[in-house]
Amino acid sequence: MNKSLIKRLIASMKCGACGQRYEVDNIDVLGHEEDLWFLGVFCPACRTQCLVVMVIKEGRAPEVVTDLTEAELDKFRNVSMASADEVLDMHNFLKNFDGDFSRLFSQKKA
Template sequence: MNPNSKSLIRQIVAHVTCAVCGHHFGVSDIQVIGRREHIWAMRVNCRECRTQALLLAVVNEQGAQSIYTDLSPDEWKHFRDAAPISANDVIATHEYLESYDGDFSDILEDLLPDE
């Protein structure tokens, strides 16, 4: 682990708690899984409630800002190299939903987990 990641992890340990149970993370609970320019991606594992989450930290001259996300580390790996959502993507989705005349559960059926 390089000195920059050690320093960042110490900051996270000091300031970030589990979003589910509020437990403080330890150094061994945080693993850097990627970095792109000023954005660091880390897997955090809560020893208390066993929640695993992805934490993004934006590091700049002012220091680090943590961003919790509901993406799992595997989902982040899947989407990190995807093209950004464009204005045309948003418009196309809007037009599709505007003209859709059915039950939204039909659209989302394959995306939703089994209950």
């Protein structure tokens, strides 16, 4: 999975705060742990910063896991993203998560 493709995926999403589409230039790929990709996005319209976590698996459509507020993003920055415990927590979170993202991506296709 290359970064520009991931950025294009994020750029198809809208800001949760104001509904403006993200722009590729405002997306940072922060890093990844196996299938989990962490992205920082910044909305130029309302200046909201979010952390987006995506699950990207070979042969499957990527899923956006969550987007976090700036405060939560700071919390994330303070923990080591490479920490095995964090990744494990995230995996557990994902296993239990069955939320809105399929809706989000089906909107994209429509």
